[in-house]
Amino acid sequence: MTDVLRTIGRLLQAPEHHLGEAQHAQARTARRSFMGKALAMGAGVAAGGVAAAQNAAGDDAILTLPAHSKTLGQPVAAQPYGQPSKWEGNVLRRESPGLTRVRQASVSFTPLQGLFGIITPSGLHFERHHQGWHDIDPSQHRLMINGLVREPRVFTMDDLMRLPSVSRIHFIECGANTGAEWGNVALPTVQYTHGMLACSEYTGVLLSTLLDMCGIDRKRARFVLAEGADGSSMTRTIAIERALDDVIVAWGQNGEMLRPENGYPLRLVVPGVQGVSWVKYLRRIEVGDQPWDTKDETIHYVDLMPDGQHRQYTSIQECKSVITTPSGGQTLLDRGYYNISGLAWSGRGRIKRVDVSTDGGRNWRTARIEGPVQNKALTRFNIDWVWDGSNAVLQSRAIDDSGYVQPKINQLRAVRGTRSIYHNNAIQSWQVSPNGEVSNVQVS
């Protein structure tokens, strides 16, 4: 720990964070100049006292009292609904232009490189729309439950919101997250490689409660179909065992009502399963005795195997992890101590352990896990690292409580080939070059 401040450095949270390229260069120069001064001061710093501490900062920022220490600030409720600092204006969801023909059927990515902990701010939650998003009047919205039930019903939002509710933290990951890596397309930042990922506290009524209320035919029911109210009429088949287990018909996300882009006023939460099954603007649940094989589940979100067959309904997001800091596009401006931080998750349960390598997988150390470790939720890990200025390859490897170990990309390819788009949970590698630049590399 005493090493830490011997090499004061400047870690950029993200290429978009705080500094532009020109300021970046200035900061680098200023810091190097300061480093020389700091070393020259030597024992003087250790003499103690405020003046010495001020000098040790290498700048005048604390010698003059800033305006905000001498003036009246903004009043309370100046923002009845608060917003991020103006200095964080570059921490945004970002689209990958041209990914789809129209932007209403595209994706925006969560800026994982600038985030902390396990809760994803709702304003930065990734988007994947199929025909755009709407802001639906909740007083007009209805949920119908029909099919193999004794008593089909239609619920208003108020009907639902007076029912017994649960609140649980779960991750959501698009089945196509990290898909570009199948074809060796090394996207530059963790926002684009892993940013179709988020974690929220959801509140709603268990689907099992609603199905019980409608008198589900437990002898014949084998599947449910979930249907959304947007123009895409998104439909997904879900096995009845899952539907009666931990699936939530949710209205709350991170303490408040869902956001319109995330399905306001009602979405299905299907813990551990790929995002497309978390049907937004949920308007209908049908109970049936066989899968529906709708367009969205036969053409899309299937895995093209080496023998030319399509594997269908592989919906569980297997155990996976990624280092978010340092990550692609960031630059380490000095040698010395860094806190390597990242996220781990498993669609099958809880994260048991995360190992981290800084030499491309030859040696592994076990990371610190931050609580709470929740079922089918993101888990934050941290580990100490002192960078000596040479080439390094950073990797993380998650293990869940089923004993499953996150695979290398070559292990996945040996089974799945290279023509998949979906369900890539391979170990991610970030290379740190001697000049401090971090980039996306594939290590066999």
Add this chain to the structure above:
Amino acid sequence: MTDVLRTIGRLLQAPEHHLGEAQHAQARTARRSFMGKALAMGAGVAAGGVAAAQNAAGDDAILTLPAHSKTLGQPVAAQPYGQPSKWEGNVLRRESPGLTRVRQASVSFTPLQGLFGIITPSGLHFERHHQGWHDIDPSQHRLMINGLVREPRVFTMDDLMRLPSVSRIHFIECGANTGAEWGNVALPTVQYTHGMLACSEYTGVLLSTLLDMCGIDRKRARFVLAEGADGSSMTRTIAIERALDDVIVAWGQNGEMLRPENGYPLRLVVPGVQGVSWVKYLRRIEVGDQPWDTKDETIHYVDLMPDGQHRQYTSIQECKSVITTPSGGQTLLDRGYYNISGLAWSGRGRIKRVDVSTDGGRNWRTARIEGPVQNKALTRFNIDWVWDGSNAVLQSRAIDDSGYVQPKINQLRAVRGTRSIYHNNAIQSWQVSPNGEVSNVQVS
């Protein structure tokens, strides 16, 4: 559970939620009319099939396909930083006008009646400022540590953010929360009675890590002083045992950087302790051997006892709970099933149990606890209730893992008198009248 939908009703989340007074009356009439129709339909509903289900809804909302099911919606990243639905425009922090002479030294309250789970959306986090809030340039912000340390230091934000970090969920409550109840002032809603309360996931470096780095003099150090950079120069004394335990120097809140009103870019997180000690815009930690007795801790946030003495440094927020739904200002429009929901917390540890009474404390039932139950964090509880249309008084009583039981207001008054402003953790009572209106009452 089969009772639930036999009495379909409309539960308003809050007086401010969705409906105005006129619409409120309309809804009441419409629902009563529908209730008659629904009862008249009787067995017809049970016949099954979509048409019957549609009829059972009692309205035409699902018979005509709404515009959002036929049109292209908004594109991805239409909002690079997302916002709540326009239909939630009344779920806001609210000021109590005239509470203080200037709005820069006032309070805005969290709308607990409209929230779910345990995470408070950062945009709805209550505010208590002493000289207004600022949006400080993080590249200019510094944290100094001085006093009884071997090596005083000044940290930039980047210095701090590369250090080993922790992420933890903690509640924050203003010491004056629920203060009006001391004097029998029954504020109308839970937003005003208990809304100086929030819970977030915080990320930062442990204060103990920083004190170790500066070589704290463990033999002489007994207290630290935390100082903020806003115009109020807020200062608070904290005992060294606590400073070296779980206090965090935090930059992250709910996954992103702190909001300006909550201390961006740096605030102290002092788990379990009243909000005023969570110094915002943190610029200095001084280590000393006695309390500082600064203005903010001798004139304010002290308890005036019956004998005329002031009790000082009573900073721990004792075990407390409140029912948020149904709560003051809400109206139950029909008899039947309701999910009573609320929050419990303790500055001394974890919530062990929450009991709920619907008859003013004569009978108690144990509520369901939603996980995760975290140390010094809000805990959500829920319990079933069928309202028979008569007078009811709803109360909750929390018990923490130290065995402490939340007291009645009269038990507190027996020790503390009636002249306090701060540290009221008494059981809250909401009266439900036969007309469905919920109001704030005191029950001895």
